[in-house]
Amino acid sequence: MSADIEVTARAAALLKELKERHGALLFHQGGGCCDGSVPLCLKQNEFRIGSRDTLLGFVDEDTPFYLGSGQPEQVAQRGLVLDVVDGDTERFSVEAADGVYFVSRPQWGACGKE
Amino acid sequence: MATAVNQSSIQDVLETLHKAGVRSRYENYIGGKWVPPTTGRYFVSQSPINAEPICEFARSGPADVEKALDAAHAVREKWGHTSPADRATILLKIADVVEQNLETLALAETLDNGKPIRETRAADMPLTVDHFRYFAACIRAEEGALSDIDNDTVAYHFKEPLGVVGQIIPWNFPLLMAAWKLAPALAAGNCVVIKPASNTPLSLMLFAQLVGDLLPPGVLNVVTGPGGEIGKALASNKRIAKIAFTGETTTGRLIMQYASEPIIPQTLELGGKSPNIFFADVMDADDDFLDKTLEGFALFALNKGEVCTCPSRALVQESIYDKFMERAVARVKKIKVANPLDPTSMMGPQVSKEQITKILDYIRIGREEGAQCLTGGERAHLGGDMENGYFMEPTVFAGDNKMRVFQEEIFGPVVSVTKFKTLEEAIEIGNDTPYGLGSGVWSRNMNNTYRVGREIKAGRCWTNCYHVYPAGAAFGGYKESGFGRETHKMILDHYQQTKNLLVSYSTKAMGFF
Numbered sequence: 001m002s003a004d005i006e007v008t009a010r011a012a013a014l015l016k017e018l019k020e021r022h023g024a025l026l027f028h029q030g031g032g033c034c035d036g037s038v039p040l041c042l043k044q045n046e047f048r049i050g051s052r053d054t055l056l057g058f059v060d061e062d063t064p065f066y067l068g069s070g071q072p073e074q075v076a077q078r079g080l081v082l083d084v085v086d087g088d089t090e091r092f093s094v095e096a097a098d099g100v101y102f103v104s105r106p107q108w109g110a111c112g113k114e
Numbered sequence: 115m116a117t118a119v120n121q122s123s124i125q126d127v128l129e130t131l132h133k134a135g136v137r138s139r140y141e142n143y144i145g146g147k148w149v150p151p152t153t154g155r156y157f158v159s160q161s162p163i164n165a166e167p168i169c170e171f172a173r174s175g176p177a178d179v180e181k182a183l184d185a186a187h188a189v190r191e192k193w194g195h196t197s198p199a200d201r202a203t204i205l206l207k208i209a210d211v212v213e214q215n216l217e218t219l220a221l222a223e224t225l226d227n228g229k230p231i232r233e234t235r236a237a238d239m240p241l242t243v244d245h246f247r248y249f250a251a252c253i254r255a256e257e258g259a260l261s262d263i264d265n266d267t268v269a270y271h272f273k274e275p276l277g278v279v280g281q282i283i284p285w286n287f288p289l290l291m292a293a294w295k296l297a298p299a300l301a302a303g304n305c306v307v308i309k310p311a312s313n314t315p316l317s318l319m320l321f322a323q324l325v326g327d328l329l330p331p332g333v334l335n336v337v338t339g340p341g342g343e344i345g346k347a348l349a350s351n352k353r354i355a356k357i358a359f360t361g362e363t364t365t366g367r368l369i370m371q372y373a374s375e376p377i378i379p380q381t382l383e384l385g386g387k388s389p390n391i392f393f394a395d396v397m398d399a400d401d402d403f404l405d406k407t408l409e410g411f412a413l414f415a416l417n418k419g420e421v422c423t424c425p426s427r428a429l430v431q432e433s434i435y436d437k438f439m440e441r442a443v444a445r446v447k448k449i450k451v452a453n454p455l456d457p458t459s460m461m462g463p464q465v466s467k468e469q470i471t472k473i474l475d476y477i478r479i480g481r482e483e484g485a486q487c488l489t490g491g492e493r494a495h496l497g498g499d500m501e502n503g504y505f506m507e508p509t510v511f512a513g514d515n516k517m518r519v520f521q522e523e524i525f526g527p528v529v530s531v532t533k534f535k536t537l538e539e540a541i542e543i544g545n546d547t548p549y550g551l552g553s554g555v556w557s558r559n560m561n562n563t564y565r566v567g568r569e570i571k572a573g574r575c576w577t578n579c580y581h582v583y584p585a586g587a588a589f590g591g592y593k594e595s596g597f598g599r600e601t602h603k604m605i606l607d608h609y610q611q612t613k614n615l616l617v618s619y620s621t622k623a624m625g626f627f
Contacts, residue, residue: 030363030364030366030367031594032362032385032594032595038472040365040368046371048367069522069548070518070522071516071521071522074483078479088157088312089340089342090282090341090345090365092342092345092346092365094342095342096340096341097340099340103468105471106478
């Protein structure tokens with residue numbers, strides 16, 4: 001599966017900085033409850049990817065984006081935009097201490113699937 | 115849908131709260147004192163009603179979690195050895211104080227979270243009170259057990275507290291979810307370090323302010339700050355004996371990984387996509403029961419849909435589908451979206467800008483994957499000072515269970531409706547989800563309700579009712595919704611160790627050596 005993941009300039013800059021600080025990273029988007037269906041940015045050696053996770057694609061050359069639940073085919077078909085917003089998050093994502101967090105949104109009208 | 119309540123009423127409520135003793139800034143509550151965060155930093159909590167600031171809270175760092183753990187460990191032994199009668203007495207006093215301050219707590223919760231005041235007055239706060247009373251009773255009545263292994267050998271089983279436990283609370287029921295976790299933990303003799311969600315810390319800080327003195331210093335410690343930083347510092351800490359978490363699934367998996375290092379127990383509640391199943395016989399008569407059933411359909415809008423057990427999938431038997439949906443949609447259209455401080459408001463704003471953005475994205479996804487929007491589907495504009503509030507229209511989609519709006523938890527006032535022909539098909543569709551927290555079934559035929567209730571893989575099946583949460587009925591998930599059970603005396607086992615003394619009353623050697 002190879003989803004088109006569009007990374008905003010702000011998200012790309014933050015990811016670059018986080019990689020310098022933490023080393024190799026990955027994104028994992030789960031579901032459920034209060035802060036569900038949003039991506040967590042985690043150290044690659046911190047989170048164990050399982051057989052039920054789907055590799056959606058790559059955010060940059062060495063940062064994979066996994067989906068832990070939901071409908072991977074449909075999500076991939078639509079494509080994602082990875083962005084950063086200001087605020088605090090409850091998710092255990094590496095950017096949390098900086099008062100910002102990653103969000104993912106569908107790529108509206110970007111994939112010719114309208 | 116808009117009402118004439120304006121900013122001034124929100125300011126009035128803030129003034130009322132300040133007169134009742136609510137502070138404009140809260141430090142952490144550690145060791146029975148208000149302790150400024152080591153970071154020296156604070157964050158502002160906004161009301162989702164108008165996106166205006168209401169209170170400041172400590173923006174703590176990991177060092178503050180360590181401070182709280184120090185305070186908890188200092189009193190751990192002493193608190194663990196208090197008698198169940200003493201602990202029960204304290205829990206009853208906590209319940210009394212919450213009850214005496216019910217109106218203040220209800221106002222604070224509504225202002226901070228946006229849930230309608232009629233819900234905080236009638237549900238969140240009374241249930242919180244009752245929860246402490248229930249666990250006071252449970253711990254007072256609890257007994258160890260003994261087994262006669264043989265004529266000379268007895269196995270004694272004692273219940274012991276775990277020690278210091280960590281608890282992470284979500285933003286959808288800020289005080290009630292805290293009560294669900296605190297009451298059994300304290301009853302069982304544990305010390306607690308608890309973290310409210312950053313969107314909604316006010317009611318738990320106010321709770322600490324009101325009842326903190328009833329507990330020995332260090333038994334209850336509340337630390338605020340970004341979950342991603344201090345929640346993680348707490349959950350991955352080697353000095354906790356157990357972690358309880360309600361939140362999203364990736365973080366839940368991380369918590370399980372952390373817990374695998376010190377090998378500590380966890381209880382996790384991680385969301386749902388609960389089916390609400392309506393059999394044709396609900397329309398056999400146009401009576402009170404049908405009226406109750408239609409309310410049961412509309413209950414997806416309770417707490418603005420921000421409930422892990424939100425009945426966000428409705429399964430309606432094909433033979434009544436058209437006429438039932440006509441009545442159901444009409445019922446949903448009567449939902450009054452208004453300032454949640456207005457006692458007639460049935461639905462307040464979503465908790466945050468992020469939340470309403472996500473809900474609107476899902477509504478767009480639903481439309482594009484072919485789901486038919488039967489009502490709602492837009493942001494609700496209340497105008498005036500509440501134009502910046504995060505208000506949604508309650509939304510009903512009709513479609514297919516394979517669609518994303520049927521499979522992914524939206525956590526908003528959106529229900530996705532589909533049809534079924536037979537009981538077997540209802541069970542199949544109901545179970546076609548990664549989650550298993552809640553479910554509902556409506557029928558005048560108790561053979562239907564019993565069979566569906568037993569076959570749906572979810573921790574609870576509400577039968578001819580929905581969204582009731584009495585203490586004494588176990589609550590928790592199957593499948594990806596997590597594990598562990600709350601709101602029942604059995605959760606005491608999740609906060610206790612079992613000590614077995616295996617005692618021989620024989621004077622004879624075993625004869626092996």
